[in-house]
Amino acid sequence: MKAIQRERGRLPRAPPTSNPVKRVKVLSVGDPAVGKSCIIKRFCEGRFVQEYISTIGIDYGVKPVIVDGQELKVSFWDSAGDPAYFEIRSEFYKDTQGVLLVFDVSQRKSFESLDRWLQELKNLSGTDAVLIVVGNKIDSAQRTVPTTEIASYCAKIGKRFFETSASSGQGIQDLFDQMFSELSGKEKKS
Template sequence: MSKRRGITDSGGQQSTRQPSSAASSSTSNQNDAPPSVLRIKIISMGESGVGKSCVIKRFCEEKFVSKYISTIGIDYGVKPVLVQGEEVRVNFWDLSGLPEFLEVRNEFYKDTQGGILMFDVSSRKSFEALDSWLCEAARFGGGAKFPCILCGNKVDRMRVVTEDEARAYARTKGFAYFETSACTGVNINDAFHALFNLVVTQMAR
């Protein structure tokens, strides 16, 4: 997976993105976890620039990075969380929203157990692209359906997509909707834990 984590810095040089500190320590300890610890695979979906990586980083490390380079290919991290009173290892697969990385990300839809579908409330284009992401997931995920939440991100900015529009769309898809901001941290934890609960509940059936 050489195409994973490669990023281009401001000087145009190719560099390698390292996992976040929280994700790194979790990744190194992943194999040390007892076999009974549940592991779940979560993917992020949405146009490039909507803030998927920043939201995940905010959840994993409780901090905001104001200047974040768009994900090139796939980024990966692991975080232990408590869900319904039990330890769960969450494997995050942060998919690049850039169209040129379709062939890279299409391999990661299979065996997904939960998804974060995201748009930027200040970008109508990103909102109108949501259906195409769901179609892509259905196409490359083998038709399997997995629990998903919808996040309208960057609510700290001037918005062009109303909350009513977003909630109406979420209802048509059967998704829970959260208005989030990686900058302020609003609703980040609530959104992720709602998704984890959906995933664990479905897996227990």
């Protein structure tokens, strides 16, 4: 009987669930080589990629998560930080619900670029996305951006920040727990 129904395209559909899966889009932005891809790989795959491979254009990953009993299917869009990829990157801001603004605590220039990234987000997103500033590579011996300076900057722009190490995994789960909590809370207010 199932074979006949399949041939006719009439297989019964599964009944809708009371809690359908919600889709969420999270975009990572920041200068090249700050660890955007590594943060996402650490969260999605539980691993760290030792060798640096520059993202060309955009990279993509998906991970289902449960927040307050609700299943979210999170699409991660990992953007290239190189200015040469601006045109490609600019296409992915649309309909973004969450943004990770990543810099490397051992590269002061990447911290000083945050305002430029915020302006790009403001100009291109068209949404009120949840934004979290991420100071990555906190395990680096050459740290040049102290926590107090990050806290001051984030207080000025009214955003949360997390310090992470994609290498060790420190702070990664807390970062994403906060992101998904804010996304879930924002949806409940809508």
